[in-house]
Amino acid sequence: GAGVSQSPSNKVTEKGKDVELRCDPISGHTALYWYRQSLGQGLEFLIYFQGNSAPDKSGLPSDRFSAERTGGSVSTLTIQRTQQEDSAVYLCASSLPLGASGTGELFFGEGSRLTVL
């Protein structure tokens, strides 16, 4: 597709359930990022994939959060045993390396809004 695609756009779940959020980056983009944005807040870094390198997981808030990127393309963010404080918009972005693009700009999807009841 032309841009970063995220699904679902909205997800309502019950506390304690597991959820999976999907991100389909722009074709050819080697870097993929996940961020979390709570209402009225800034972007909280979660995890970063770059090519075949080990992902930077330093932003994951707890071991209930995990992410994988298969075949260097699609990524799935999994939240196990969801809690109410997990409610937020989860944003995915992809990019080319700074040297390749000249700007390193991130292209964001529209986000997945998660509501945990």
Add this chain to the structure above:
Amino acid sequence: SQKIEQNSEALNIQEGKTATLTCNYTNYSPAYLQWYRQDPGRGPVFLLLIRENEKEKRKERLKVTFDTTLKQSLFHITASQPADSATYLCATGGSQGNLIFGKGTKLSVKP
């Protein structure tokens, strides 16, 4: 740990005036800074990048400066319009190649 801060949560200005937003960083010497615009319910959109060896970068009504001595970047919108109302985010490369964002400044331009 490295920090990137946008001091003002909100900025209200009159149409036609110049909006100036501030981004400060600490415990870090970034090679570049990026600025993004975010509209409600949307993902951020890239506006400009400025590198550490550049003092100033311009794009239409936008101007960004980078002062490595003050550890600060300023983002200016000249001749502001109500359509410029949005949240503006600065971002810089983290130590492990990721990108970290400031909390953003919400700009409101009144007609």
